[in-house]
Amino acid sequence: MDKSTIVYILSDSIGETGEQVAKAAISQFNSGKYEIRRFPFITEKSQIDEVLEEAKEERCIIVFTIVIDELRQYLQEKAKEKGIDAIDIMSPIMNSMKKLLGFEPKREPGLIRKLDEKYFRKVEAIEFAVKYDDGKDTRGIKQADIVLIGISRTSKTPLSMYLAHKNIKVANIPLVPEVPPPDELFEVDSDKIVGLTANPIKLNQIRQERLKALGLSDNASYASVDRIIKELEYSDSIMKRIGCTVIDVSNKAVEETASEILQMMRDKDLL
CATH class of the missing domain: 3.40.50 (Rossmann fold)
Known part of the structure; x- marks a missing residue:
């Protein structure tokens, strides 16, 4: 040549x-x-x-x-x-x-290019979910497609990752009575915020199992029903203040809750 x-x-x-x-x-x-x-x-x-x-x-x-x-x-x-x-x-x-x-x-x-674009959107959404998991960086609230809020063990992280695989950018924020919620929660459209709640008895069981898995005593205040009720009352007050959609995840699989959120997004033209 x-x-x-x-x-x-x-x-x-x-x-x-x-x-x-x-x-x-x-x-x-x-x-x-x-x-x-x-x-x-x-x-x-x-x-x-x-x-x-x-x-x-x-x-x-x-x-x-x-x-x-x-x-x-x-x-x-x-x-x-x-x-x-x-x-x-x-x-x-x-x-x-x-x-x-x-x-x-x-x-x-151009079909292969379309498939590649879809793949990279999914990767981007997964990286977003990891970066803005558990309130690590509240700047993600304004960038997210959906923001999940709730007390500990209400499936925020599993839901974030599941939705990320659907190309949805999700930030999740834990609600703790001793820690004021970030200002950003009140500065974004409440339509894109979803509050997660659960039955206190169910949460008590989940938290006890979590403590056991960590090798800790299941008598810690983290797993006490009184503590959980206090947290739920606090989170409920924040969710009402925001005016967001609230989903009870007590008896729902992650896939079922995610399906509800996706339908909510379609209904509100967020998808």
Whole structure:
């Protein structure tokens, strides 16, 4: 491959896949310089004509990832007429998958990019939930899609992580009688705040199990019913002051509570 060799990359999306495959192939040849010219978002035959008009004067090949049948066939026919090799990367794989699965591909450009974007949104939401868990940084309240508030052991953290996997950015804030709630709770729209509460007897059982797991006495005030009732009364006063939605999680699985929150978000146009 000499310095005049050009690889044209044509795609009905961004063309990154075609370029990476071309580079992988080029790396197998120790033969000098090359140039890659990428032409993304090919959606019209006239665009193909313009590229081929340029390419016919060069020593080149064409590598393409076009999934729209009409454009793919047009490119192959016109490239052949001009004596230019055009390598179709997608069709052999898609044809084999079609034979294996028994149904037609979507033939929609850019699907992998959409999937990647969804994945990165999920990662971002998970990182957000970790960063703003348990009131570690109250600045997250104003950035969050949803803010969970409640006393200890009302499933704030598990809910935050579950919702994060649904691409929802969640901050959670513990409510403790001895610690004033952060000002930010009263500065954001109450529609995006969800209060979590539970039956004191149920919380008593959960906290006792938690203390045992930590190797501590289950007689600590943390697990006493009187202490729990005091905390619940305090949290109830804060939730009423905010005017937020309140969910009793006593007999609900995390998935069930999350489903309620997601429905609430849809109803309030937060999704």
